[in-house]
Amino acid sequence: MKTVRELDLNDAIRLIEGAQAHAIRIGVPMCIAVTDSAGNLLAFRRMDGGKITSITIAIDKAFTAAAARKATHDYGEASQPGRPAYGINTAIGGRLMVVAGGLPVSVDGEVVGAVGVSSGTPGEDREVAQAALDHFAVAAAA
Amino acid sequence: MKTVRELDLNDAIRLIEGAQAHAIRIGVPMCIAVTDSAGNLLAFRRMDGGKITSITIAIDKAFTAAAARKATHDYGEASQPGRPAYGINTAIGGRLMVVAGGLPVSVDGEVVGAVGVSSGTPGEDREVAQAALDHFAVAAAA
Amino acid sequence: MKTVRELDLNDAIRLIEGAQAHAIRIGVPMCIAVTDSAGNLLAFRRMDGGKITSITIAIDKAFTAAAARKATHDYGEASQPGRPAYGINTAIGGRLMVVAGGLPVSVDGEVVGAVGVSSGTPGEDREVAQAALDHFAVAAAA
Amino acid sequence: MKTVRELDLNDAIRLIEGAQAHAIRIGVPMCIAVTDSAGNLLAFRRMDGGKITSITIAIDKAFTAAAARKATHDYGEASQPGRPAYGINTAIGGRLMVVAGGLPVSVDGEVVGAVGVSSGTPGEDREVAQAALDHFAVAAAA
Numbered sequence: 001m002k003t004v005r006e007l008d009l010n011d012a013i014r015l016i017e018g019a020q021a022h023a024i025r026i027g028v029p030m031c032i033a034v035t036d037s038a039g040n041l042l043a044f045r046r047m048d049g050g051k052i053t054s055i056t057i058a059i060d061k062a063f064t065a066a067a068a069r070k071a072t073h074d075y076g077e078a079s080q081p082g083r084p085a086y087g088i089n090t091a092i093g094g095r096l097m098v099v100a101g102g103l104p105v106s107v108d109g110e111v112v113g114a115v116g117v118s119s120g121t122p123g124e125d126r127e128v129a130q131a132a133l134d135h136f137a138v139a140a141a142a
Numbered sequence: 143m144k145t146v147r148e149l150d151l152n153d154a155i156r157l158i159e160g161a162q163a164h165a166i167r168i169g170v171p172m173c174i175a176v177t178d179s180a181g182n183l184l185a186f187r188r189m190d191g192g193k194i195t196s197i198t199i200a201i202d203k204a205f206t207a208a209a210a211r212k213a214t215h216d217y218g219e220a221s222q223p224g225r226p227a228y229g230i231n232t233a234i235g236g237r238l239m240v241v242a243g244g245l246p247v248s249v250d251g252e253v254v255g256a257v258g259v260s261s262g263t264p265g266e267d268r269e270v271a272q273a274a275l276d277h278f279a280v281a282a283a284a
Numbered sequence: 285m286k287t288v289r290e291l292d293l294n295d296a297i298r299l300i301e302g303a304q305a306h307a308i309r310i311g312v313p314m315c316i317a318v319t320d321s322a323g324n325l326l327a328f329r330r331m332d333g334g335k336i337t338s339i340t341i342a343i344d345k346a347f348t349a350a351a352a353r354k355a356t357h358d359y360g361e362a363s364q365p366g367r368p369a370y371g372i373n374t375a376i377g378g379r380l381m382v383v384a385g386g387l388p389v390s391v392d393g394e395v396v397g398a399v400g401v402s403s404g405t406p407g408e409d410r411e412v413a414q415a416a417l418d419h420f421a422v423a424a425a426a
Numbered sequence: 427m428k429t430v431r432e433l434d435l436n437d438a439i440r441l442i443e444g445a446q447a448h449a450i451r452i453g454v455p456m457c458i459a460v461t462d463s464a465g466n467l468l469a470f471r472r473m474d475g476g477k478i479t480s481i482t483i484a485i486d487k488a489f490t491a492a493a494a495r496k497a498t499h500d501y502g503e504a505s506q507p508g509r510p511a512y513g514i515n516t517a518i519g520g521r522l523m524v525v526a527g528g529l530p531v532s533v534d535g536e537v538v539g540a541v542g543v544s545s546g547t548p549g550e551d552r553e554v555a556q557a558a559l560d561h562f563a564v565a566a567a568a
Contacts, residue, residue, distance in 0.1 A: 008190050041197050044186040048150050048428065052464050052493035055183050056518045081507050089513035094520050098513035122510040143533065144332065144434045147427055180336050180464040209336035223365050226406040229373035229382035234340045236378050249427065292474050325481050328470040332434050339467050 006036050007105065007113035011136065012043035015105065015115050018135020019128045023047060028120040030128055031058035034105075036113050039067030047119075054118035060095045061102030061125075062116030069111040072102035073126055101125030103133060107140070146179065149247065149255035153278065154184035157247065157257050160277020161270050165189060170262040172270055173200035176247075178255050181209035189261075196260035202237045203244030203267075204258030211253045214244035215268055243267030245275055249282070290320050291389065291397035295420065296327035299389065299399050302419020303412050307331060312404040314412055315342035318389075320397050323351030331403075338402035344379045345386030345409075346400030353395040356386035357410055385409025387417055391424070430463065433531065433539035437562065438468035441531065441541050444561020445554045449473060454546040456554055457484035460531075462539050465493035473545075480544035486521045487528030487551075488542030495537045498528035499552055527551025529559055533566070 007015075012034040023030040029049030034042045041059060061072050068075070075098040078085035089098045100122035104111045115132045117125040149157075154176040165172040171191030176184045183201060203214050210217075217240035220227040231240040242264035247255045257274045259267040291299075296318040307314040313333030318326045325343060345356050352359075359382040362369035373382045384406035389397045399416045401409040433441075438460040449456040455475030460468045467485060487498050494501075501524035504511040515524040526548035531539045541558045543551040 009187060040194050042188050046184050052182050076512060079513060090516045094516040099511055144432050145429055146432055147429050150428045180466055182464055227383055228360060229363060232374045232378040238337060293471060324478050326472050330468050336466050
């Protein structure tokens with residue numbers, strides 16, 4: 001038997017609120033998803049103006065970051081032509097996302113969930129996902 | 143061209159909060175989804191203890207209620223063996239839900255979105271979805 | 285080698301216009317799909333007020349009626365509990381529709397395509413699909 | 427609540443007719459799809475000689491252009507190896523199209539739907555989609 005730590009719903013909402021506040025600051029309405037460590041959805045918000053295509057993409061970025069315990073932008077590099085993970089983006093029916101914007105949420109070095117963001121450029125998506133993690137870390141430390 | 147009204151994110155969160163408050167009252171942690179009138183996800187929460195299977199079920203109940211403009215329990219009756227809509231539950235890759243818990247959200251007789259609830263009995267799911275609508279109507283009237 | 289007759293695009297539009305005219309007469313906005321004999325889409329219209337869920341359902345009713353050369357309501361009877369085709373509605377990823385509203389289009393006893401209709405009751409859907417066939421037969425005879 | 431404008435069926439047919447006329451001019455039979463702003467199909471035609479594979483491709487190009495509010499050829503550039511959106515083409519079960527031929531339809535700077543074209547070269551598909559928009563703009567101005 002083992003014991004695992006998991007995000008609860010309040011943690012998920014805190015992560016989303018951190019992302020949403022930053023999305024407002026940069027003026028890009030986003031789809032924001034938070035999953036548990038198994039990649040299953042905990043909470044989701046589509047801000048007014050977020051893209052319809054980004055619903056699934058945000059959820060799948062969070063799924064990938066949690067369930068593979070890896071930032072989606074790291075997969076982006078590893079899956080370039082000629083690189084070891086080339087072609088991985090079609091795995092799991094296309095759910096394995098290699099575009100930036102999915103980040104694992106870790107506590108004491110252990111992945112407890114993930115956040116996925118989509119609707120901006122991949123750089124903006126990643127920045128907003130990072131803002132979620134920063135906001136969560138501050139709240140956890142308080 | 144035509145003009146349609148849609149729920150915004152604040153409306154969606156209000157609906158979820160109404161559902162969540164009632165789920166707490168009856169002691170059944172739920173998955174709660176809100177979509178726009180086309181059935182695309184606006185907001186989602188899995189309460190602590192909500193079921194993993196219910197993530198998709200809640201989302202698909204809301205999708206069905208919005209995109210077909212019909213409560214999922216009405217499909218439940220119409221799709222019994224020998225009834226006209228028998229077999230409809232497997233349509234759209236199985237996304238068309240005929241189990242209670244999906245309710246359209248209407249304003250002035252126009253469907254503007256839907257709420258979908260899952261994790262309890264179908265009766266509890268429907269009751270919690272109705273609580274979302276009641277809470278939304280009170281807020282809209284205030 | 286063999287030679288097969290197929291609907292062309294003009295035939296498909298004529299079928300849709302027959303359906304659309306009847307849908308207007310009965311006051312039920314419909315999704316209307318026409319496929320060739322292989323079940324592949326030739327033409328589609330969603331009337332203003334047609335349901336989003338009915339896009340896929342109308343297309344799949346036409347697919348079923350063409351590719352199985354059978355009216356979907358015949359499958360509805362044959363797939364009732366205890367009947368020989370029980371469970372067929374989940375076949376082909378749920379694309380095999382057993383709800384009324386899909387009718388093959390035949391010329392000289394040969395199936396050359398199909399029409400699928402959805403958004404009303406199954407009875408209305410079937411009636412509107414039949415109107416497409418009647419309109420097509422009159423045009424072909426003229 | 428918010429209010430959005432949408433294409434109606436007449437608009438969709440007008441867009442298709444503009445595309446079809448240009449396809450005839452260049453002698454390339456096409457599959458032509460028009461969706462609403464959420465990416466849901468409004469109307470579709472497969473011209474005689476249009477490709478079977480292009481049914482889904484045209485529909486998904488329109489879906490992408492509408493639901494992501496971006497021309498599919500812009501995704502084509504942004505998703506080249508080494509570029510930020512590399513790998514995005516397999517998202518949403520492969521529905522996110524990065525091949526030219528999907529264009530958003532905008533009115534007063536607001537995306538109200540999209541057109542998707544397939545069966546020719548990507549350049550021809552894009553040219554025919556653009557002809558749909560040009561025809562629609564002329565009709566709207568008249």
